[in-house]
Amino acid sequence: MQGKKQYQEKLFTNFQLSDRVPSDNIYRKLKEVLDLQFLYTATAKYYGKDGQKSIDPIVFFKLLLVGYLENQPSDRRIVHMASMRLDILYFIGYNIDEELPWHSTLSRTRQLYDEDVFNLLFKQVLKQCIDKGMLTGKRQAIDSVYVKANAAMDSVKDILDDAEVFTSQLKEDEPKDDANKPEGTKPQKRSNTNRASTTDPDSRMSVKPGKITKLNYLSQLSVDTSSYIITSIGAFHADKKDCQYLDAVLEKIDNNLKEHGLVVEEVIADANYSSSSALESLISRGITGYIPNTGTYKPEREGFTYERENDRYLCPQGNALKFAGYREHHGTQKNYMSKRSDCKNCPIRTKCLGKSDYKNLVDSVKKPLFDEMHKRMNEAYGKQMMIIRKSTVEPIIGNLIEYLGMRKVNTIGIKLANKCMIMAGIAYNLKKLIKYGGKCFWDALLSLLSPRFVFSL
Structure with a gap:
């Protein structure tokens, strides 16, 4: 029925x-x-x-x-x-x-x-993870991701133009239009130095390769590789490089872990975190870094030999490129130049110089630090660290963006954006806490390896 x-x-x-x-x-x-x-x-x-x-x-x-x-x-x-x-x-x-x-x-x-309350909650959840034995604190993987701000590109206005309009209004003159501008005047390049959002002034214009420009915040986070727990997370301005924030991230990690007796010994990051100041920060904290050097770094100059005792380079024809002074470009650099007279009748002039009249080589003042990092990253252990980084921090960033509400902040201002990112990190750690069931695969594997064990990748 x-x-x-x-x-x-x-x-x-x-x-x-x-x-x-x-x-x-x-x-x-x-x-x-x-x-x-x-x-x-x-x-x-x-x-x-x-x-x-x-x-x-x-x-x-x-x-x-x-x-x-x-x-x-x-x-x-x-x-x-x-x-x-x-x-x-x-x-x-x-x-x-x-x-x-x-x-x-x-x-x-x-x-x-205040942010202190949100940080306190983050630390309390982190403490529960530590008490459960989930963290070693020894190795941290660091990375960043753009998080869309709660503002549209239409809200971006030219600061200099607004100032000119305001000045002209004070003088009871009409604002200048494009027709009154001198001929040949080029429009200013759109950048964060001369433009800002009227909706959220703390947001910054930034873009990923192949994507459109958006107003973003930069989220910096660190992950403990022993159990994939987030040990620090926060909002930063999106108009600076990752290497400029590394020291601030290390300070956050230290504040979150030191009260529990955990000490960071190794840090893994990508090439965006490579700079002389970043490497010096790691050394001052007693941390071993595994950060690939940027593409501008050259361990050797093909055909050129460096004489350390004379602080000069010798070209393939035996002519000297002497130290010519310092210059500031992404850090302090040493400039080495050849004599025009030596290059004038050189048989390989066209291939070596192109259209220039002399040869110019530039090295960072901190080149020994980059040389040491280059050697470290080419060892078997250094290559393994890069595999671990890709398997820890990158998937976690994807998880936060796709499933934990961190694709876009729903607030205005960097302080509130920071609170949003902290809450996303707390939510992620809580999910790991209630699902935790054992040791991380990579740490279990590395603990079995002898320090002298070398393997090919």
Whole structure:
């Protein structure tokens, strides 16, 4: 006989959320693992003793975590989704008949709390990972990724043009138009030095090869290779190179790990982090770096011999290129030049000089540091480090972008962008915490290798 379900809403019912959330549900596991009672003390200074009660700090941070775990950065959608999900209601401690906070409350509270509170939560989750034996702290892989800012390219205005308009208005003159500009005047190249977004001035124009220019922030993160745990993450301006931020990243890592007695011994990064100042920073901290040199580095000059005692190069014809002074270009460089008279009747002049009248060679003042790195990266262990980097930090970045809401920040300003990235890192670490089941493959493999064991790749 065919069945037919009749539905009539009950006025009273015996119902418990805990009975409806499965034991293997991620939010049930997080509720059992995550202890956020410390947030009451950490956020007490932001509230007075009188007035209307605020959102519970624990509820606030749990709702933010839900947004990243569900890849929903919109505050409005977070609250709407929470109202429809029994497991989320159970996680944040709300019954099905309780009214949830307004979505605007999340935005205001995010602005209210300083970055220190978000960093404290990150450290607390990291501590739980350390206490569980997931981290060694010995080796860190570092990389970066552009994160789209909450502003469109249409909001970018020319700062200099705006200043001219403002000045002309003060003088009660009409703004200059293109017709009044002198002939032959070239338009200024679009750059972050003369243009800024009126929506989010902290964002910067940047572009990946083959992509269109966008307003971005630069997320710098480090990953412990023993268990793929994020040890530091934060927002930086996107108009600078990775090598300029390496020291700041190392400082973040040190602050997060030193209180637990973990010491960083090795750092792995790509060639974007290679510079004389970056290598000196690693040496000053007692850290061994595995960073490929940039393409401009040349271990040897083909046909030219360097005489260290005389600080000069000898060309294939035996003529000397003497030290001619220093110049500043991506760091201090030493300039070596030949005499025009030596090159004038040289039999290989055309091949060696091209259209120039003399030969010019440039070396970094810190070339010995790059030479040492070049030697290290060509050893079997150094090549293995590059494989480990690709298998750790790069997949984690992809995970954060595709599944943990870090493709775009939904806030304005670098401070709020930093909070968003920290929360994404916390969400990722929590997922690793509840799923952790053993030692990292690469560290297990390397622990079996003898220091003298050499293998070909």
